[in-house]
Amino acid sequence: MNNVFELRNVYKSFNDFHLEDISLHLPRGYILGLLGPNGAGKSTTIKLLLNLLEPDSGEIQVLGSSYAHSETLIKQKIGYVGENQNFYQDLTIDWTVNFISRFYRTWNQEKLNDMLTNFGLKRQKQLKDLSKGQKVLFNISLALAHEPELLILDEPTSGLDPIARKEIMDILLDMLQDENKAILFSSHITEDVEQIADYVAIIIKGRLALFDTKEAILDGFRKVSIPKSTGKTLGSTLIANTQTLSEYKGMHSQPASLEEILISLVKEANR
Amino acid sequence: MIHLLYKDLYLTRKTILLYLLIGLLLQFNPSMTPIFIFFITYGVLAKTELTEEKYEGYTLLSTLPVSKSTLVISKYLLGLLIVGLATTYTLILQLWINNLSGIAVSTILGIAAATLIVNGFLLLLSYKYGATRAITYFRIIVLSLFLIPWLLQISLGLPGEELILWASSLQASVMTILILSLIAYGVLMLISINTFKKRMS
Amino acid sequence: MYISISHHNPQPLYQQIVDQFKEGIADGRLSPNTPVPSIRVLAKELRVSVITVKRAYTELEQEGYLITKPASGSFIAPLEHTQLQQNQLKEAKEQLISLINRNKAFGISIDDLIQILKELEEQDE
Numbered sequence: 001m002n003n004v005f006e007l008r009n010v011y012k013s014f015n016d017f018h019l020e021d022i023s024l025h026l027p028r029g030y031i032l033g034l035l036g037p038n039g040a041g042k043s044t045t046i047k048l049l050l051n052l053l054e055p056d057s058g059e060i061q062v063l064g065s066s067y068a069h070s071e072t073l074i075k076q077k078i079g080y081v082g083e084n085q086n087f088y089q090d091l092t093i094d095w096t097v098n099f100i101s102r103f104y105r106t107w108n109q110e111k112l113n114d115m116l117t118n119f120g121l122k123r124q125k126q127l128k129d130l131s132k133g134q135k136v137l138f139n140i141s142l143a144l145a146h147e148p149e150l151l152i153l154d155e156p157t158s159g160l161d162p163i164a165r166k167e168i169m170d171i172l173l174d175m176l177q178d179e180n181k182a183i184l185f186s187s188h189i190t191e192d193v194e195q196i197a198d199y200v201a202i203i204i205k206g207r208l209a210l211f212d213t214k215e216a217i218l219d220g221f222r223k224v225s226i227p228k229s230t231g232k233t234l235g236s237t238l239i240a241n242t243q244t245l246s247e248y249k250g251m252h253s254q255p256a257s258l259e260e261i262l263i264s265l266v267k268e269a270n271r
Numbered sequence: 272m273i274h275l276l277y278k279d280l281y282l283t284r285k286t287i288l289l290y291l292l293i294g295l296l297l298q299f300n301p302s303m304t305p306i307f308i309f310f311i312t313y314g315v316l317a318k319t320e321l322t323e324e325k326y327e328g329y330t331l332l333s334t335l336p337v338s339k340s341t342l343v344i345s346k347y348l349l350g351l352l353i354v355g356l357a358t359t360y361t362l363i364l365q366l367w368i369n370n371l372s373g374i375a376v377s378t379i380l381g382i383a384a385a386t387l388i389v390n391g392f393l394l395l396l397s398y399k400y401g402a403t404r405a406i407t408y409f410r411i412i413v414l415s416l417f418l419i420p421w422l423l424q425i426s427l428g429l430p431g432e433e434l435i436l437w438a439s440s441l442q443a444s445v446m447t448i449l450i451l452s453l454i455a456y457g458v459l460m461l462i463s464i465n466t467f468k469k470r471m472s
Numbered sequence: 473m474y475i476s477i478s479h480h481n482p483q484p485l486y487q488q489i490v491d492q493f494k495e496g497i498a499d500g501r502l503s504p505n506t507p508v509p510s511i512r513v514l515a516k517e518l519r520v521s522v523i524t525v526k527r528a529y530t531e532l533e534q535e536g537y538l539i540t541k542p543a544s545g546s547f548i549a550p551l552e553h554t555q556l557q558q559n560q561l562k563e564a565k566e567q568l569i570s571l572i573n574r575n576k577a578f579g580i581s582i583d584d585l586i587q588i589l590k591e592l593e594e595q596d597e
Contacts, residue, residue, distance in 0.1 A: 028523060051336055054472040075336035082334070084324040088282060095281075102274040103335045142571065166519070173516040198523035215527050218484060254482055 002027050003050060003061075004150045004182040012044060019206045022058070026199065028149075031172060032198030033214075034186035037260055039087070041206045042135040042186040046154050047183070050080060053126060063149060077107060079143030081136070083155040089128035093121055093138065094251030097145075104146035107222050119167070133164035140171055151175060153185040157192050169196055185271035190259040204269045214258075220260045222253040275337070275345035276352070281318045286318045287311070287353075288418070290349040291360065298364040300313035305382040308357040312390045315353050319346065320402035332470060340464045343398065350390050358383040377445040384452035398467040404438065477518055485520055487516035489528035495550060497537055497556065508538065535559065 006025040012018065019041045024133060026032045034042050047053040051067040051074075060066065062074050087096050091117070101107045116123065119137045121130070136156055143151060151172075157165045173196060174181055186194050193200060193214075200217050202210040210217060250265060279288070323329050361379055362447045375378035396405035405420055475591060477488045496502040508514075515522045529546060530540040536559075540546040574584055 052330060052333055052471060055339050071336055072336040075334065078334075080334040082330070085331065087331060088278075088322065088328065099274060099278055100335070103337055168517070169519055171518065176522060177512050177513065179515065191479075194522050195519060198521045213523055214521055215484075215486065217525055251358070255484055 004028055005060070005062045005184075007045075007057040008046070010048060010055045010060060010172065012053060012055050017044075017206060019039070019048075022203075022208050024201055024208065024211060026182050026184060028182050029176065030198035031183045031185070031194030031196055032199040032201060034201050034203065035188070035190060035193055035204035035258070036183065036186075036209075037266060038188060040203045042203055044206075045203065046097075046152055046184070046186060049152060050075075050078070075144070076130060076159075077149045079146065079148035079151040080152040081139045081143050081151075081156055081173075083158070085135075085139050087127055087139075090126060092126050094122050094123040096127065097142065100142055101145065106146050108145055108147055111147075112141055112145040115144070115171075133160050136160060137164065137167065140168065143169070144175065147176060149181055151183045151185075151209055153180070153183070154190070155186055157189055165192065172196060190257070190262055194258040200258065202265060204266055207269075208270065209265050210261075217261065218255060218258070221256045221264075223256040223260060224253045272341060272348070272374045275332075275342070276349055278354060279345070279349050280352075282322050283315045283318045283319055286314050290314050290357075294357070294360060295364065298361070298368050300368060301365070304361055304365065305378065308354065308361060308379070308382050309389070311357045312353045313393065316346070316393055317391055317402070317406050318396045319349065320405070324402040329467075329471070330387045339468050339471060343394075343464045343467050344460065346394055347391065347456065347463070350387070350394065351456070354383050354387050354390070357386075360409050380449060382444050385449045387452045388459070391456040391463075395463045395466065397458050397465045398470060435467055475514075475518065477520065481591050486524045486528040486531070489514075489518075489525065493532055493537060495530070495558075497551065498560065502547055502548045506548045508546045508548065510545060 003025045004027070007022050010022045011020060017039070022041075022045060024032075024045070034040050034045065048055055049062060051060075051071060054067075063077050065074055067074065071195065087131075091099070097112065101109070116138075118144065119141065121134060121138055121141070127135070127138075140156065142152070156168055160168070169192070172185070175181055175183060185193075185197075197214050200210070200212065200214045201208060212220070290307070294311060297307045323332075329342065342455065358379060362376065365379070393405065393409050396409055397403070400408065428463040474487060475492050479483055481488060483491075494501065494578075501507075507521075508529075509517065511525045512522055515525045518525070529538060529540070533540060533546075536551065536555075537549055538546050539549045572585065575585065
């Protein structure tokens, strides 16, 4: 089994929103960045992957098994860091660590201690006294202590300062030194995804707009501008799909960023 | 399972201590004794469900390698534990203070049985509607069904005597009542597991 | 060797890595048979995707700058100086072609460009 997870034609509907026909997978050894505007379906996709929601139709396989058969076995090997994830805020770091550790068969306390020390997280501190950045770093440390094969993070870097974000990037790339592991993280910060993701999935209005390796996506789009002197008017710049791009005489094109690609896809979806 | 129970006991430790203290004072008026078993159980379960709701505890716990049934079963075990603890506490204090002359053992056990069923229902409501709404509904139901007649009875004089008479008439079958209440509690738990699974999907 | 990449550089990240390896090889900082860091280690050092480094290494291999042996990792290929120079000339030619095409649209001829190059040479002296 080369993929840590596979979603095949997954549908899930709610009263005011539905996720339509999502097919997505992630090979071991890589990071998948899940991009999209707020409310596009990123969190729903992640909840489906964790079996916090069940799909209306379609198939979900995680670490080679399905939740119907081996939910707790799968969850032994998943680490999860939620957006605004709250443990019981009146408990101390030590208490929480001790509580969580009892659920897992594997527990690397030494590694966890190192991480807590590195991040300056004092063991006797109550969780409600941690800053937002510290909370996320604590959650990630905790999620890595049972040495998961798949780490899932929902908006881990949103609202954090650049230093904390850098620290998180380092933790993720460190985990990937083991090529059997894989990471999925959702973000609306395209910069973070562009920097460290190997695969990128873009979800817009409940649909998968794009899913490929980051290199292929960046190759697939160009930022095009046509100088006025050529007499053609095509606006100032636009993002164009490389395949449909015929070379205009005098046309300038340069690499587009993920942000620019995302914005152009969102505009297209709204048209 | 044990660590889930331990976590709940730890998070509600202040509530438990407070009720035990109030319970001690209530023992000096045997007619007030029965409400202690009920209120400590209600207090602890309501507190634990509100805590889970406040910190999205069930979402967090569901991402851990523990089944949804186990999460629900642990709460029902917590209820059972508190009822058992409160009943034993009441019996010991009654033996010590009133030498069991103020209130019949069967009455205490009967109240324990009723408490179990009623609080099993509270848990079911909170898996169906979430803790805050469940507690509101629960209060309305309990007030109209149990407390109002009971308070009326007290205000009409002869505090507790009729209850004691009623309970002693059931004395022979108190074991049957306990067993039946445990069965009902178990059934409520099974329905709750189902409700919780639906709610989390 | 120290590799630095910039997210503000319009050049794709993998290209920045490729170019710096080539420069290092050309000016002798990377001598033949030197082992290079594994893909994952370099990705972590540079804080970039594994797949970006992988692409850079693949490109370097295809162009003959890097040799990968199973189980022992990648090494700088033993290239002769003349070979390096030829490769670079080929690349320079490609760059010039695209430069010429881009300027054609503005009516700038090859002669104009040669003129600029000559001026630059004089300035250098």
